[in-house]
Amino acid sequence: MAEADPAIFEALATVPEVTVADTAALDSLLRNADRPFLVRGLVADWPLVQAGRRSSRDARAYLLGRHRDVPFTVSVGSPASGGRLFYDEAMGMNFHTLRARLPEIFAKMEANEGRTGAPPIYLGSVDVHQFFSGLHEENYVDLGDRSPIASIWIGTPTRIAAHNDLPHNLACVAVGRRRFTLFPREQFRNLYLGPIDNTPAGRAISMVDFHAPDFNRFPRFREALPHAQVAELDAGDALYIPALWWHHVEGLEPFNVLVNYWWRETPRWLGQPQDALNHAMMSIRDLPDDQKAYWRDLFDYYVFGSADDVATHIPEEGRSILAPLTPESAGRIRAFLLRQLSQ
CATH class of the missing domain: 2.60.120.10 (Jelly Rolls)
Structure with a gap:
């Protein structure tokens, strides 16, 4: 060597x-x-x-x-x-x-x-x-x-x-x-x-x-x-x-x-961040600059920002995946994504 x-x-x-x-x-x-x-x-x-x-x-x-x-x-x-x-x-x-x-x-x-x-x-x-x-x-x-x-x-x-x-x-x-x-x-x-x-x-x-x-x-x-x-x-x-x-x-x-x-310190039922990056490369990276700026702002709001800021105006029973994730709600997201990606 x-x-x-x-x-x-x-x-x-x-x-x-x-x-x-x-x-x-x-x-x-x-x-x-x-x-x-x-x-x-x-x-x-x-x-x-x-x-x-x-x-x-x-x-x-x-x-x-x-x-x-x-x-x-x-x-x-x-x-x-x-x-x-x-x-x-x-x-x-x-x-x-x-x-x-x-x-x-x-x-x-x-x-x-x-x-x-x-x-x-x-x-x-x-x-x-x-x-x-x-x-x-x-x-x-x-x-x-x-x-x-x-x-x-x-x-x-x-x-x-x-x-x-x-x-x-x-x-x-x-x-x-x-x-x-x-x-x-x-x-x-x-x-x-x-x-x-x-x-x-x-x-x-x-x-x-x-x-x-x-x-x-x-x-x-x-x-x-x-x-x-x-x-x-x-x-x-x-x-x-x-x-x-x-x-x-x-x-x-x-x-x-x-x-x-x-x-991992997080549950295994959570998704893999690399999958999100790969999907973003396919769906966001090549958009026009003004649209990419919008999606960057939206990711910051929903993903990287405060969960309280996102969901406090929605009744607790109606927050769906904006509420803290559970194995069941994570499963629903995964099933939705699989359906969308298979089309």
Whole structure:
């Protein structure tokens, strides 16, 4: 994998490290934090971490002993990519995806381990409960009353472009090492995002190569760097990434495993904001300027403004979706939208 210019990372601020005494202390930190933090050794006692410290072969054997015999989706990149899973010159993907059993995937990883010019092999966002049996019970973080999605990420040395996610994220390195470079959510203009529909993994990504930034093509990236924070995690360490923070992720060892937990503070029956953005691109963006100004004002009134200002003049029993949403009223909106979009 191509090496980054060390001066870029040396100049960045580091993510603050905190100490966590117990589950209650972690819960308190997660409830009150609005910025990333790093916990050294949070999951150091995991059996998977212990297996990985012995060897990457032991880590793979541990996972194979708990995987379900079903096909996994795996991404395989070009040997010339330097581990960067990204676009090709035609804005297609510079990797291909296929379905294979985990023993076959691990055999390819082992055969290529340590070999110069080997293609990157990457399993991303694999549901722990669906694809493994007993792995979660033996290796998990107690997150209290949250209902997180637990995913596992397994790969050779890789670089994943800066992107963000809607949920909060606790990322735990189980095997190998990872480097995260993070930016606050408002820095998106300075990260030069690619398409919102044609993406490597469903989220818009930064077009900047963090290992070799082209400041002529992406001049505002210089403005983003003073806001960046970097964290290098060893096996057993955990990083909290608040919702919508941008993060560039690198697997630094020949074999790397990360387990992460995503959770939202809002009910799961609420819609996805990305869907609203996509629909607005289709229905509002190309309107005449005077009409766009009207819709911007209307969104500010109904969506971003005070709910009291919108609904107080309407009898309470007649406010419909202007009242606080419930699973039932959200369901009515979803059904209405499906009918409209199908026409």
